[in-house]
Amino acid sequence: MVDSVTAQERAGERSGPRRKEEIFAASLELLAGQGYDAFTVEGVAQRSGVNKTTIYRWWPSKSELLRDALLQSGTLAFDLPDTGSLTGDLTELAGRVEGLLAEPETRAVVEAALVGAVRHPAMRELVTQFLEDRLGRHQPLFTRAVERGELPADLDPALLVDAVAGALWIRLLVRRRPLSDDFTGQLVALLADGISAARERAGRRRG
Amino acid sequence: MVDSVTAQERAGERSGPRRKEEIFAASLELLAGQGYDAFTVEGVAQRSGVNKTTIYRWWPSKSELLRDALLQSGTLAFDLPDTGSLTGDLTELAGRVEGLLAEPETRAVVEAALVGAVRHPAMRELVTQFLEDRLGRHQPLFTRAVERGELPADLDPALLVDAVAGALWIRLLVRRRPLSDDFTGQLVALLADGISAARERAGRRRG
Amino acid sequence: MVDSVTAQERAGERSGPRRKEEIFAASLELLAGQGYDAFTVEGVAQRSGVNKTTIYRWWPSKSELLRDALLQSGTLAFDLPDTGSLTGDLTELAGRVEGLLAEPETRAVVEAALVGAVRHPAMRELVTQFLEDRLGRHQPLFTRAVERGELPADLDPALLVDAVAGALWIRLLVRRRPLSDDFTGQLVALLADGISAARERAGRRRG
């Protein structure tokens, strides 16, 4: 191979701590296992077999570590559904949010992000950006729906995502109630009907 | 003196510390002013002119104090709208949630409740109960709507509240974006349309 | 007893930590046992069965603790000799300095004071004041010698103390050599002879 520099070197990135993996793993385990308060730098150090100073060499504070651990974990990343219909896609989306918030481990991670966001501006920004990014990636889903004539172009699609995710959020994280039989189904149906009505109205306006 | 005990004492309840008011006030001020991390028992004691031990005499832990402070504050309590139509009532409701989450002070209080709920089971329960209570009080709103024929009886009304509150929650607290022009209006309209469709379908089924 | 307030309260003094004694003892033991580097706040805390925070509640820093431990210990305090002759008194004095610097434990304490003085202005001042105080108390020794006609009034008596203490200091602490057979005796004799000569000269001048 002619060019022997690594991708990292080319990109000018720092290599980071040697046991990055273990550190992140320990962080997430603590979070998922015993909740936010168990996530201490000293605990992470011990569990990952690393000295506390090593952690502080790489992250200026606890919250930065939390941030990176969350970012690096796949937990918060889910891919784009494409079922062929808006209703199907929304249902899929809802299912993923539900999975995220219902599983104890992933829920703990989300909650940690939340607590971090409330307490640290930097973390706040991160969460915000992260979500914007995720939402941006969902754009094609709505573009397709518009093309299929399922969604009026003047309806802000983020509204749909927020309503679905928000309702689940409130139920699962705030009200802490298990989802009733077909909560998700009813919700999506309601929104789908609302969209249909809006579309028809829009059609009449234009026609 | 025949009956000098207060109603509270008669009921076996503790009267609480003499400077309860100041303690709650200090708690909320700290929360609203500098965020969750500034809410320390020592800070509250100092600000309210009370000794730390006094606080611990009355509340077993910081989170109980937080709970009571939140409960006692009117912040989270809003009354039942009655505009004559479901759409109107939902719009009103949305407006209240929006007010709660958009104002820096009340938002800080809500966030504190949130952080507390994540970190302490007791606080968690409290928030849950509190919300159930609030939602229970909103029941008449939906009963009226059903009576007016605006709402099919088989639609879980909590779904509506959760969708409205949840969408606003996601927007304002999680994504941290200001509300676009008529976010609330669009959202309520969407749900109202969905309900109409559901009602019509229900009508056809019955008819 | 009519008046039940303690002397401390009357004087308005703080009572200090409950286990003051143990803390000082632990400090001096560590110093004397393994030298200055073994004198760590955490070590003192552990050895005295006290929490680190307790130490920091009472002493703003390690060096203040060191200072108080030294002050409180009798190590550096020695009383006034009175043998009836200047030579005798100086010999006594030399013996005490020698005892202080030759015994491993007390030597360690002196060295600690020294290191502290070099590194911390506050400690420096303390040592200085402490010595001035001690020297001030030796004044009567010289007054008596002048009255007995053993010491010319125009000779700075501090010179004698410094020469005696200094020579021993250099020998024992700086050069680290054991004292030869009659180091102290020779030294005192030399100084006594010098004083005699000075006195005679002074006598001739006056006479």
Added chain:
Amino acid sequence: MVDSVTAQERAGERSGPRRKEEIFAASLELLAGQGYDAFTVEGVAQRSGVNKTTIYRWWPSKSELLRDALLQSGTLAFDLPDTGSLTGDLTELAGRVEGLLAEPETRAVVEAALVGAVRHPAMRELVTQFLEDRLGRHQPLFTRAVERGELPADLDPALLVDAVAGALWIRLLVRRRPLSDDFTGQLVALLADGISAARERAGRRRG
């Protein structure tokens, strides 16, 4: 090439780091500038433009570096006075000690040596050896004095040096007082008179 190795290599000595000079200079500057606590290996490395590992490659520990820096610096070396009389020589000697202890920079260096000696056996030995060496070199001074009949042969001359240096040491480093008008003069005179008396006595004994 028959003999290209340097004298050092022949003797088995390492040549030392390339920027030895800078390292020593940086060490002494830090010491003289901000005192012992500012003398950190990392500080020296930075100031001398050398990597920390380079320092540790050549000196096993901080104290060894300190030792070599002090040794290499001329600070502690002073040459042999030869004024023709014992009194004159002692006065000269006293003046040099005074210069050493009174100048802030050199005083800082001496203090550093002191602290080092207290904390590290190796450093202790060094100081001791160093001083023995210096004193050994002063031997001729006393030999001359004996030859001139100024000093009885049975008086340990080191006593004189220790008394002079010690008194100044106590005054300047321990008591931290400026020297009074003719402290040195008085001191030397006192000792000289003492010596005269001793000599006369010795003369009588022999005679």
Added chain:
DNA sequence: CAATAAGCGAGACGGTACGTCCTGTCTTGAG
């Protein structure tokens, strides 16, 4: 003049101690 060793910069690391902040407990004494 090429191989090889010596010296070095860079950077990661474990470890010890420092001094700080906060939680929650306990005791004493005053009203």
Added chain:
DNA sequence: CTCAAGACAGGACGTACCGTCTCGCTTATTG
């Protein structure tokens, strides 16, 4: 019974140095 005052244990935070280690680069020998 309520409270102020104050001491305390405990746990975590973030910082500063010490001394160690490994990796590759460069510069000087030296064979």
